[in-house]
Each structure stands twice: as structure tokens, then as C-alpha cells.
Amino acid sequence: MSRTYELDRAHVFHSWSAQTLIKPMVIDGAKGSYVWDEEGTRYLDFTSQLVFTNIGHQHPKVVAAIQEQAARLCTVAPAFANDVRSEAARLIVERAPEGLNKVFFTNGGADANENAVRMARLHTGRRKVLTTYRSYHGNTATAIQMTGDPRRWPNDGIATDVHHFFGPYAYRSPFWSSSEEEEGVRALEHLEATIQLEGPSTIAAIVLETIPGTAGILVPPGSYLAGVRELCDRYGIVFIADEVMAGFGRAGEWFAVDHWGVTPDLITFAKGVNSGYVPMGGVIISDEIAATFAERPFPGGLTYSGHPLAAAAAVATINAMADEGIVSHAAAVGEDVIGPGLRELASRHPVIGEVRGLGVFWALDLVRDRSTREPLVPFNAAGPDNAPMAELLTETKKRGLIPFVNMNRMHVVPPCTISEGEVKEGLAILDEVFTLLDRFAV
Known part of the structure; x- marks a missing residue:
């Protein structure tokens, strides 16, 4: 356990959290669409942190x-x-x-x-x-x-x-x-x-x-x-x-x-x-x-x-x-890569109920039943009721992707500068994880 982590747990009071129940990842650096932890493990950032690194990390x-x-x-x-x-x-x-x-x-x-x-x-x-x-x-x-x-x-x-x-x-x-x-x-x-x-x-x-x-x-x-x-x-x-x-x-x-x-x-x-x-x-x-x-x-x-x-x-x-044409790039990568890629995932994974978004601003509405649109987890779920979404978080991070999840949704919100190759890298990880989560859908 690093000194950074120990000091955080001893002295930092985190937002929106029960303080003893969290284990914050220690981020040591970042560049473009990626961050890495203090052990050097690299993660594709599909969150833009809290949806704010629009220009990517560490733009020179x-x-x-x-x-x-x-x-x-x-x-x-x-x-x-x-x-x-x-x-x-x-x-x-x-x-x-x-x-x-x-x-x-x-x-x-x-x-x-x-x-x-x-x-x-x-x-x-x-x-x-x-x-x-x-x-x-x-x-x-x-x-x-x-x-x-x-x-x-x-x-x-x-x-x-x-x-x-x-x-x-x-x-x-x-x-x-x-x-x-x-x-x-x-x-x-x-x-x-x-x-x-x-x-x-x-x-x-x-x-x-x-x-x-x-x-x-x-x-x-x-x-x-x-x-x-x-x-x-x-x-x-x-x-x-x-x-x-x-x-x-x-x-x-x-x-x-x-x-x-x-x-x-x-x-x-x-x-x-x-x-x-x-x-x-x-x-x-x-x-x-x-x-x-x-x-x-x-x-x-x-x-x-x-x-x-x-x-x-x-x-x-x-x-x-x-x-650098970043705004037009965000529009194009959304229309040509992210949107089609997410809709293709939805065509194969019954846990995905709806795909919606524009630019680099997308959400997947996750469900147990597409016909009834029952959410994958109940509204404001916590503890065991939230297990499928907790698994989504764990499995994506294991594979090197940081996801943005809220209630029964996963948001795909990478930097506006993300490349086509990086989008496809992230979609491949999501494909693997949704294969696991499909067992929750009828």
C-alpha cells in the first residue's frame, strides 16, 4: 500500500462517499485518452474524469x-x-x-x-x-x-x-x-x-x-x-x-x-x-x-x-x-464510430436496452428485459441490488478501461480528441464485459 493511498485514507474527505467504504485508485499520470496508476498500469479513460477533459489529458x-x-x-x-x-x-x-x-x-x-x-x-x-x-x-x-x-x-x-x-x-x-x-x-x-x-x-x-x-x-x-x-x-x-x-x-x-x-x-x-x-x-x-x-x-x-x-x-x-478541428472531430467520431459501434453492441447484447447520444456524449440504458424495459438495477440501487453495475465497474477496470456508470446506465464520454482506434479498443472491452452481464437479461 503506497504512502499516497495511506495519506488519502487518513486525511482526504471524498465527495458523495461513505468514507470507509471506498478504495480510490491512485492516478500517477495521464496523456491524451489514457491515465495510469502508480504501478504503471494504463487505463483508457471513457469518463473524461467527470466529463471535463474534452481536449484530452496534458494537451501540450x-x-x-x-x-x-x-x-x-x-x-x-x-x-x-x-x-x-x-x-x-x-x-x-x-x-x-x-x-x-x-x-x-x-x-x-x-x-x-x-x-x-x-x-x-x-x-x-x-x-x-x-x-x-x-x-x-x-x-x-x-x-x-x-x-x-x-x-x-x-x-x-x-x-x-x-x-x-x-x-x-x-x-x-x-x-x-x-x-x-x-x-x-x-x-x-x-x-x-x-x-x-x-x-x-x-x-x-x-x-x-x-x-x-x-x-x-x-x-x-x-x-x-x-x-x-x-x-x-x-x-x-x-x-x-x-x-x-x-x-x-x-x-x-x-x-x-x-x-x-x-x-x-x-x-x-x-x-x-x-x-x-x-x-x-x-x-x-x-x-x-x-x-x-x-x-x-x-x-x-x-x-x-x-x-x-x-x-x-x-x-x-x-x-x-x-x-485542430476538435469540435468537428467530436461530431464525426460520434456519428461514424461511437454511435455505430454502440448500436452494433446493442444488436448482440440483450442487456443493452437503448443507445443514445451525440458527439462524444453517449449513454447505454441497461435492462433486464427489453420488452418491458425493466432497468438492470432498481432506481437508486445500493448494496446487493446494485451488483450488476458493480460488476460492470470491476470487469471494465480489470481490462484497462475506466467507465462512467450511474444507476442502470453506462455513459461513454471519452475526450473529444479520442481516435477511432481508441474508440474501438474501448468497444472491444465493453463487448467482453457485456457478454458477462447478458446473464442478467431475459
């Missing part, structure tokens, strides 16, 4: 930019202007939909969502926020209340005026839909009914992950986001698109909303903006909402907002993604 241009910035100016307070912060903001708004021209920088995605909601409430003079049950928005007070998954439950009550509704999920439709199109229509009818019952004049914002990520990579029906935009316009509600996970190439576009040509009022981001090399997040703000604070102070701020090391990493990341 980003590493160099951080080193150069550290030698020149490590830190500066947010009240001062700074060249890399200004340039990062310019590069971000250039890629955002037209009419969003300001950036408020944060330390990550959760505080981006916190501040976006604060902006919406102050802009509208209203309090309520609507979000979906199948969602994750962060671990700060309002963000965890907006979250729909079970991590919210122990935190219920720490913030107020947040209300949940059902978003579209055609494979497990809460609306008894028989098609993607019908699911989109019925989901919008449900949302409008929720707005009416909550009181349109009380609602400040609707907050949606453009493509819900941790909740299942639920690509919305084609009409849905445009319909949400129309409802927000009709009732004077701010539309906040949470692009923390889906943005910066993950879905094969700079922002996932570009797939549907929809312009939110606010966009939150983090993760892929600089691949998590230095913590950064932010809110991209529409001109209308920015004008609210032209002569009225915005009552929010962070000590490290637009930190120079993080901003330098963002500038280098965005430029490298543009220069």
Missing part, C-alpha cells in the same frame, strides 16, 4: 499556457482587468448564440448556476425556479435544490422556491408517448401546465441542461427546446441553459443549443471550457439581462473570478480546439 499547448502565465502573473483580483481574462471572455462570446455578449466568471458549474439564478430573479423580480427531475446542477445551496436526482434528497430545504417537472425521456416516457415527436409535444404541454399551476407571474427562470448529462444523456426531441423558448417568451420567464457538461465540443458543437438553433437568455458553462486543467466556470449573459445591471450593482462575486491561470488555460483550450 494548454500546459504551456499555464506555465507561461504562472511565470508572468499567477493571480489578480477580479476588480482589475487582465489580458487573458478579457481574451477568454471574447473567445467564449464569439462562440455563443448572437445577443449574449457578457461573461461572469465563476470557479465552476455549481456557482455558475447559482449566479445565473440570482441574475434571473433580480432581472424579473420573481422568485420561483423550475427544473427537471432528471437533472444535476451542482452541489451549492440553490444548485443542489435544482438538481433532480437523489443527491438532492438529503439536502432538501436548504434553498427555497425551486420546483421540479418532468422533461422528455422517450425511452421511459412519463407521458405514455409512442414516438420522439409525441414525447416532445406532451412534455411541453406538461411544462405549460406546471407554469400555469405555479403561477406564471411568480416564475423567474426555467433551468435546463440542454442535454441532461449525469441523468442519462437525454437528447431532447427536435421541437422541445424551441418550445421551451416560446413558453419563456410568452410568460416573461428567463431561459437558462446549463451547458456545464454539454458545452465546448462534448455534443459535437461549441454549445449543444446550436443543434437546435435556440438562444437562451443565460448559458452556464465550466468543465470543457479549459478541460478542467484549472477550475473555471461562468455565465454567458444576454444583452437584455446585462443591461439590468448597467447602473445597478450585481450583488455577487468570487475571489477567484476569472483567475489568470484558469483564463490562460481557457484561451489555449479554445484556440487549440479551433485550430
Whole structure:
């Protein structure tokens, strides 16, 4: 047992974990699509860590930019202007939909969502926020209340005026839909009914992950986001698109909303903006909402907002993604390699119920019975009930692949830079593991 591991177990308090029940892998290094442990065993990273190393591990241009910035100016307070912060903001708004021209920088995605909601409430003079049950928005007070998954439950009550509704999920439709199109229509009818019952004049914002990520990579029906935009316009509600996970190439576009040509009022981001090399997040703000604070102070701020090391990493990341065609590569590898490869696995493994995704943002909905769509494990399963998913984790790691699993799903979310050969290496490992798991399916 290494000193690193011993010190971790003695002193590090880990997220979302019962501390004595975990055995964290010690990561000693990484490059591109791979990480390796302290014994030198290499693993293909099909998680992008927490879905943030969009540009891959240790991209030399980003590493160099951080080193150069550290030698020149490590830190500066947010009240001062700074060249890399200004340039990062310019590069971000250039890629955002037209009419969003300001950036408020944060330390990550959760505080981006916190501040976006604060902006919406102050802009509208209203309090309520609507979000979906199948969602994750962060671990700060309002963000965890907006979250729909079970991590919210122990935190219920720490913030107020947040209300949940059902978003579209055609494979497990809460609306008894028989098609993607019908699911989109019925989901919008449900949302409008929720707005009416909550009181349109009380609602400040609707907050949606453009493509819900941790909740299942639920690509919305084609009409849905445009319909949400129309409802927000009709009732004077701010539309906040949470692009923390889906943005910066993950879905094969700079922002996932570009797939549907929809312009939110606010966009939150983090993760892929600089691949998590230095913590950064932010809110991209529409001109209308920015004008609210032209002569009225915005009552929010962070000590490290637009930190120079993080901003330098963002500038280098965005430029490298543009220069190297990484966003278009993510779209192509998803359409030509990952999607077809996963669908081919599904054709041979009855444990795979549905394949869905875009770019390098995919999920496998795992089932015991394809005809009934019974999940492979129960909702929020733990202990023996979760044994099949625990086996999936163990067997993939044995074969040199780090998987992303949540409830009854496996997410395939490698770096946007992954090669065709690396995808096929990962798919071959999954083929072996699903052969073992097929015994759980009828």
C-alpha cells in the first residue's frame, strides 16, 4: 500500500462517499485518452474524469499556457482587468448564440448556476425556479435544490422556491408517448401546465441542461427546446441553459443549443471550457439581462473570478480546439464510430436496452428485459441490488478501461480528441464485459 493511498485514507474527505467504504485508485499520470496508476498500469479513460477533459489529458499547448502565465502573473483580483481574462471572455462570446455578449466568471458549474439564478430573479423580480427531475446542477445551496436526482434528497430545504417537472425521456416516457415527436409535444404541454399551476407571474427562470448529462444523456426531441423558448417568451420567464457538461465540443458543437438553433437568455458553462486543467466556470449573459445591471450593482462575486491561470488555460483550450478541428472531430467520431459501434453492441447484447447520444456524449440504458424495459438495477440501487453495475465497474477496470456508470446506465464520454482506434479498443472491452452481464437479461 503506497504512502499516497495511506495519506488519502487518513486525511482526504471524498465527495458523495461513505468514507470507509471506498478504495480510490491512485492516478500517477495521464496523456491524451489514457491515465495510469502508480504501478504503471494504463487505463483508457471513457469518463473524461467527470466529463471535463474534452481536449484530452496534458494537451501540450494548454500546459504551456499555464506555465507561461504562472511565470508572468499567477493571480489578480477580479476588480482589475487582465489580458487573458478579457481574451477568454471574447473567445467564449464569439462562440455563443448572437445577443449574449457578457461573461461572469465563476470557479465552476455549481456557482455558475447559482449566479445565473440570482441574475434571473433580480432581472424579473420573481422568485420561483423550475427544473427537471432528471437533472444535476451542482452541489451549492440553490444548485443542489435544482438538481433532480437523489443527491438532492438529503439536502432538501436548504434553498427555497425551486420546483421540479418532468422533461422528455422517450425511452421511459412519463407521458405514455409512442414516438420522439409525441414525447416532445406532451412534455411541453406538461411544462405549460406546471407554469400555469405555479403561477406564471411568480416564475423567474426555467433551468435546463440542454442535454441532461449525469441523468442519462437525454437528447431532447427536435421541437422541445424551441418550445421551451416560446413558453419563456410568452410568460416573461428567463431561459437558462446549463451547458456545464454539454458545452465546448462534448455534443459535437461549441454549445449543444446550436443543434437546435435556440438562444437562451443565460448559458452556464465550466468543465470543457479549459478541460478542467484549472477550475473555471461562468455565465454567458444576454444583452437584455446585462443591461439590468448597467447602473445597478450585481450583488455577487468570487475571489477567484476569472483567475489568470484558469483564463490562460481557457484561451489555449479554445484556440487549440479551433485550430485542430476538435469540435468537428467530436461530431464525426460520434456519428461514424461511437454511435455505430454502440448500436452494433446493442444488436448482440440483450442487456443493452437503448443507445443514445451525440458527439462524444453517449449513454447505454441497461435492462433486464427489453420488452418491458425493466432497468438492470432498481432506481437508486445500493448494496446487493446494485451488483450488476458493480460488476460492470470491476470487469471494465480489470481490462484497462475506466467507465462512467450511474444507476442502470453506462455513459461513454471519452475526450473529444479520442481516435477511432481508441474508440474501438474501448468497444472491444465493453463487448467482453457485456457478454458477462447478458446473464442478467431475459
